[in-house]
Amino acid sequence: MSMNTKSTPWKGSWIWGGPEESPRNEWRWFRTSFVCPPNLETMARAVLWITADSRYEVYVNGKRVGRGPVRYFSTDIFYDSHEIGHHLRRGELNTIAVQVMHFGVSNFQYLRERGGLLAQLDAFSGDNEITLAQTGADWLTSVHAGQDPAISRMSCQTGFAERIDGRKLAEDWTSSDYSDAQWGQAKVLGPVGMEPWVRLHPRDIPFLTEEPVLPARVISLNRVVPYPLTAFIDAYHLMKAPGEENANHIRFCGAFATILRLREEAQVKVMFHVGGLGIVRLGERLYKEEELEMEPPLAYIRATLPAGDHILFYTVYGPEHGHSNRVGVDADKEIAWISPLEKEFAETGERMSPFVRIGPSFTYSCFDYVDQDELFASWETEKIHFADRIAPLSSIEELRAIGCPVEPVPHSLANGEDAFMPQFAKRESEAYSVPANLQRIAVASADPGVVPVFEGGDTEFMLDFGKEWSGFLEFELEAEAGITVDWYGIEYRKDAYVQHTFGLDNTLRYVTREGVQRYASPVRRGFRYVIVTVRGAVKPVLIRDVRFVQSNYPAPEIGGFQCSDMKLNRIWDISKHTTKLCMEDTFVDCPSYEQAFWVGDSRNEALVNYYVFGGTEIVERCLRLVPGSEFQTPLYGDQVPSAWTSVIPNWTFFWIVACREYAEHTGNRAFAAEMLPKMLLTLGAYLERLNADDLLDMKGWNLLDWAPMDQPNDGIVTHQNVMLVKALEETAAIAHFAGLPERGTECAELVVRIKAAINRHLWSDERKAYLDCIHPGGRRSNIFSMQTQVMALLAGVAEGERYATLSTYLTDTPEGFVPIGSPFMSFFYYEMLMKSGNVQWMLDDMRDNFGFMLDNGATTCWEMYGHTTMNRANENDLTRSHCHAWSAAPGYFLGAYVLGVRPAAPGWAKVVIEPLHGDLSWASGTVPLPLGGCIEVAWKAENGEIASLVVTAAENTELDIRVPAACSIDIRRVRRLPELG
Structure with missing residues (x-):
C-alpha cells in the first residue's frame, strides 16, 4: 500500500461548526482525544489522512505535523497523509487538533465552497489495521477567539491579512492538557463523496520544505506618528x-x-x-x-x-x-x-x-x-x-x-484595525541610529532585542533577511498587555526610499498579552524586509526570536553553473533563487503579490526548473490542473485553479507546448496519451473562432508582453495566430509520441492552412515584417514589434527569405519597432538567438538587463527590467514584483547553451553536449536528469574555440559531443544505481 494513497475505506465524515456554511475569513479549531492502545508498538506505522476547505494546520499532542491541502478544484480535492506514529503516546490520552482557515471568498487560488474538515487516523501492521480516530459528531469545535476576521484582503489573488489578539489566544489549545469543555459539538455534513467535494485524490507532490531563516540585521530605526x-x-x-x-x-x-x-x-x-x-x-x-x-x-x-x-x-x-x-x-x-x-x-x-x-x-x-x-x-x-x-x-x-x-x-x-495604511499614512517620521541591544534581534542570542520607547510616537524598525524568502513568519516577544505590534513585509528599499506594496496588504497585526508569548503565522508571505512597528508601549518590548520559515517545493539544488564572468554567475544564482521561491504546490508567479499559478508563466519556469532542480512532479501537477478549468471555459483559464474566469489564449498555447516538452523530457508516453484529448478539446474551441480567412479572430485578453504593442482585446492578433500554429504542431507531435499519430493528422493539416493565411494577410511588404494585428472592421495595424517577429520565427511561420530577413532583426532592430518589454518575452527572444547561434548577443543582453537588477541590489529576478518599465512616476519604482519566476531565463539558457547540455532523445536517453563560449574563457556546471543522476560539464576556450572538455555522465547515457576536432575530450562514466522501492 502506498502511504500516499487511502486504499482503505474512509470512515470519517465531513464536519464543520458554527451557523454559517461559508463564513468570511473564519479560523476554526477542531479537537478529538483518544487513548492509544498500549500494544501499538507492534503496529508498523500510524497515518493521519486529512483535508479541509480551505486550508488546515494539524497538530498531534501539541506538535504541528503538517499543513495543506494543495490547491484544488472543489469537485476534485486532494488529501494528505501524515505519518505520526512517533508522536503517539502508547497507553495514554492523545489529542489531534486542527486549525482550519476558511476563506469564505473566492480568489485566484480558490473557488468558494462551504467550510469543511475530513480526517482519519489509521494504524497499520502487515495486513492488520485499526482506526484510532475519525472526524464525526464526537469532535469538538470552537472559533479561534484571538483571530479577527474583520480585516482586509491581502490582495484579490490571495486570502486575508492577519490580526491576532494574543490576550484571547490559548497557546496550549493543541495539547491533551487543554480543557475544551466550553467547546461545541462539530456538525456532521455528510460522507466522503458528498458535494462539493465529490472526488478525493491523494496529494500528488511531496510536502513543502520548512527551513528556518533568521534576519541578517536591523537596518533602520524611526520614531513615527501615523494619521x-x-x-x-x-x-x-x-x-x-x-x-x-x-x-x-x-x-x-x-x-x-x-x-x-x-x-x-x-x-x-x-x-x-x-x-x-x-x-x-x-x-x-x-x-x-x-x-x-x-x-x-x-x-x-x-x-x-x-x-x-x-x-x-x-x-x-x-x-x-x-x-x-x-x-x-x-x-x-x-x-x-x-x-x-x-x-x-x-x-x-x-x-x-x-x-x-x-x-x-x-x-x-x-x-x-x-x-x-x-x-x-x-x-x-x-x-x-x-x-x-x-x-x-x-x-x-x-x-x-x-x-x-x-x-x-x-x-x-x-x-480602523487596518495595519497597512499606517505604514505610509504618517504624520511624522524621525530617524535614529540603531542601538546594539536592538540589533540583537538579528543574532541567535540568549539576550533579547530591546525595542526603545519614544515619547509621543511609535517605534518603527526594519529587519533585513538578506534576500527574498517565501513562507511563514514566527516570533517570540515579551511585553505588557495590549501593545500593538505591526509586522509588514516589503521587497525593496533603497536608502531612505521604501517601496510600499500597494495592491498587497502584507501585514500582520499582533496585540500582546502580558509576559512572554510566541506566535507562528499560518499565512504565507513573501518579502525580504520586515518593518516592525510597536504602538502604544510604555515599557520596552523584548523580542527574543524572529524567524521566517522558508517553504517551497522540495527540489534539491542539483544544477549548478559557473563561468569566467562573475556577473553571469550572480545572474544564474538569482535565477535559481527566484525559481525556488516560486515553486510552491504549483509554480507561482511571485511569492508576495499573487502566489497564483499563471499557466503561461509556468512553461518557462518548468524549463528553468529542469536545469536547476530537476523537479518533475510539480510540472506534471501543474499541467494536469489546467484542464480542470474546462467547466469555466473550454479555452482553459490563464490561472488555475481560480475563480477569475480569465483567458489569455497564448497561455493555453504555452500549456500545450509545455505538455509536449514534459512528455519528452520524462519519456512519459502514457502522460502524452492522457493529455492529448484535453489538448484537442481546447484547440477545437479555438478553431471555432477562425474566420473565413483561416485566421483566429476573437475577443480575449490577447496578451504576450507588457509593452506598447498593438494587441487589442478584439480582432486578429498576429502573435496569437502564430502561437496557434505552434500549438497545433506540438499537438501533432505529442500524438505521434503517444503512439496515436492519426489523432494529430488534422492538426498537421491545419498548420499548413493557418500558416499560409498568416503569410497572406499579416505580412507587410513595405515594412518587411509581420504587423501586430488587424482591428475589428479590417483596419490594419501600423505598429510593428520585435515580439511579433520573434514568435513568427520561433513557430516557423516565417520561411525562406522572410526568415532570413527577420533573423537580421534579432541583432539589428528596425527603427520604430517596439522592443522587447519584459524578461518573460526575453525567454522567447533568447530561444531564437540560440537557434540562430547568437550566444554573444544573449550574454550581453543578460549582462545589461539582469545586471541592472544586480546593480540595484536584487537577490531575485524582477518582473520587469526596471530601466524599461512603463511606470515612470517614481524613479525608484523600478518594478512591481521583485521576485518573479517568469524572469528566470538565465537559469535555463546558461545550462542548455553555454554548458551546452540538451536532450536528444525522450527521457534524456541521449544527450547533446555542444558548448557555446561567446567571450567566456571557461565554464562548468551540472544539469540534473529526469530519471535521476546528472551530467557534469567543464570546458575551457582558447583562441576563440573550445579547447578542452570534461564530461561526467552515467554509463548508459548516450552522448553526442559537438566540439571542434582539436578539442581535448575527457569522458568520465559513473554507474547508475537501480531505483529503490
Whole structure:
C-alpha cells in the first residue's frame, strides 16, 4: 500500500461548526482525544489522512505535523497523509487538533465552497489495521477567539491579512492538557463523496520544505506618528452582485461617505488609496478629479474646517478586483469619524463602521471580453450621470431624497484595525541610529532585542533577511498587555526610499498579552524586509526570536553553473533563487503579490526548473490542473485553479507546448496519451473562432508582453495566430509520441492552412515584417514589434527569405519597432538567438538587463527590467514584483547553451553536449536528469574555440559531443544505481 494513497475505506465524515456554511475569513479549531492502545508498538506505522476547505494546520499532542491541502478544484480535492506514529503516546490520552482557515471568498487560488474538515487516523501492521480516530459528531469545535476576521484582503489573488489578539489566544489549545469543555459539538455534513467535494485524490507532490531563516540585521530605526484615522473599505464586496462565488473584476458607480467631527477648527488632510476614484466632497467644498493632489497611487485633499460635523464622501467606479479602498485623515486637532447613520443603528447593537455605502446605481462583472462593449458604454455614461446627480448634495438626507440607496457598512467590511495604511499614512517620521541591544534581534542570542520607547510616537524598525524568502513568519516577544505590534513585509528599499506594496496588504497585526508569548503565522508571505512597528508601549518590548520559515517545493539544488564572468554567475544564482521561491504546490508567479499559478508563466519556469532542480512532479501537477478549468471555459483559464474566469489564449498555447516538452523530457508516453484529448478539446474551441480567412479572430485578453504593442482585446492578433500554429504542431507531435499519430493528422493539416493565411494577410511588404494585428472592421495595424517577429520565427511561420530577413532583426532592430518589454518575452527572444547561434548577443543582453537588477541590489529576478518599465512616476519604482519566476531565463539558457547540455532523445536517453563560449574563457556546471543522476560539464576556450572538455555522465547515457576536432575530450562514466522501492 502506498502511504500516499487511502486504499482503505474512509470512515470519517465531513464536519464543520458554527451557523454559517461559508463564513468570511473564519479560523476554526477542531479537537478529538483518544487513548492509544498500549500494544501499538507492534503496529508498523500510524497515518493521519486529512483535508479541509480551505486550508488546515494539524497538530498531534501539541506538535504541528503538517499543513495543506494543495490547491484544488472543489469537485476534485486532494488529501494528505501524515505519518505520526512517533508522536503517539502508547497507553495514554492523545489529542489531534486542527486549525482550519476558511476563506469564505473566492480568489485566484480558490473557488468558494462551504467550510469543511475530513480526517482519519489509521494504524497499520502487515495486513492488520485499526482506526484510532475519525472526524464525526464526537469532535469538538470552537472559533479561534484571538483571530479577527474583520480585516482586509491581502490582495484579490490571495486570502486575508492577519490580526491576532494574543490576550484571547490559548497557546496550549493543541495539547491533551487543554480543557475544551466550553467547546461545541462539530456538525456532521455528510460522507466522503458528498458535494462539493465529490472526488478525493491523494496529494500528488511531496510536502513543502520548512527551513528556518533568521534576519541578517536591523537596518533602520524611526520614531513615527501615523494619521489619527485610517481605515480600509471592502468596496468589491459591497458593490458586487451576486456574491463571492467568483473573483471576476467589476465596474460600478457608487460612493462612500462618513462624518468628520471636530471640536475646534483644524487643518485637515485626507489621503485616498482608491481604485477608480472620482469626485470628493469635504464639507461645503466639492473636489473634481483634476483638483485632487496626486502622488500615484495616492490622492489627497486639504482643507481648513471649523468645529462641527463635516461630510466626507467620494465616488468610486472600479474596475475593482478585490483590493480594498483605503482612506486616511490627518488633522492638527482632535478629530473623529462617525457613521452618518449612527443614530439609526445606535439601539440595534449591531457593530457598524463609520462609513455608509451610496449605491451602486450600476454594476457589471467583467468575466471575459465577450459582449462587454455595450455594458462598458453604459457604465461610462452612468459615471457622468451619477456624479452629476450627487455632486451638489451635501448630506445623507439630500442623497436619500433623490432616491440614492444609502446603507450602513458593517464593521467586518470597513474599520480602523487596518495595519497597512499606517505604514505610509504618517504624520511624522524621525530617524535614529540603531542601538546594539536592538540589533540583537538579528543574532541567535540568549539576550533579547530591546525595542526603545519614544515619547509621543511609535517605534518603527526594519529587519533585513538578506534576500527574498517565501513562507511563514514566527516570533517570540515579551511585553505588557495590549501593545500593538505591526509586522509588514516589503521587497525593496533603497536608502531612505521604501517601496510600499500597494495592491498587497502584507501585514500582520499582533496585540500582546502580558509576559512572554510566541506566535507562528499560518499565512504565507513573501518579502525580504520586515518593518516592525510597536504602538502604544510604555515599557520596552523584548523580542527574543524572529524567524521566517522558508517553504517551497522540495527540489534539491542539483544544477549548478559557473563561468569566467562573475556577473553571469550572480545572474544564474538569482535565477535559481527566484525559481525556488516560486515553486510552491504549483509554480507561482511571485511569492508576495499573487502566489497564483499563471499557466503561461509556468512553461518557462518548468524549463528553468529542469536545469536547476530537476523537479518533475510539480510540472506534471501543474499541467494536469489546467484542464480542470474546462467547466469555466473550454479555452482553459490563464490561472488555475481560480475563480477569475480569465483567458489569455497564448497561455493555453504555452500549456500545450509545455505538455509536449514534459512528455519528452520524462519519456512519459502514457502522460502524452492522457493529455492529448484535453489538448484537442481546447484547440477545437479555438478553431471555432477562425474566420473565413483561416485566421483566429476573437475577443480575449490577447496578451504576450507588457509593452506598447498593438494587441487589442478584439480582432486578429498576429502573435496569437502564430502561437496557434505552434500549438497545433506540438499537438501533432505529442500524438505521434503517444503512439496515436492519426489523432494529430488534422492538426498537421491545419498548420499548413493557418500558416499560409498568416503569410497572406499579416505580412507587410513595405515594412518587411509581420504587423501586430488587424482591428475589428479590417483596419490594419501600423505598429510593428520585435515580439511579433520573434514568435513568427520561433513557430516557423516565417520561411525562406522572410526568415532570413527577420533573423537580421534579432541583432539589428528596425527603427520604430517596439522592443522587447519584459524578461518573460526575453525567454522567447533568447530561444531564437540560440537557434540562430547568437550566444554573444544573449550574454550581453543578460549582462545589461539582469545586471541592472544586480546593480540595484536584487537577490531575485524582477518582473520587469526596471530601466524599461512603463511606470515612470517614481524613479525608484523600478518594478512591481521583485521576485518573479517568469524572469528566470538565465537559469535555463546558461545550462542548455553555454554548458551546452540538451536532450536528444525522450527521457534524456541521449544527450547533446555542444558548448557555446561567446567571450567566456571557461565554464562548468551540472544539469540534473529526469530519471535521476546528472551530467557534469567543464570546458575551457582558447583562441576563440573550445579547447578542452570534461564530461561526467552515467554509463548508459548516450552522448553526442559537438566540439571542434582539436578539442581535448575527457569522458568520465559513473554507474547508475537501480531505483529503490
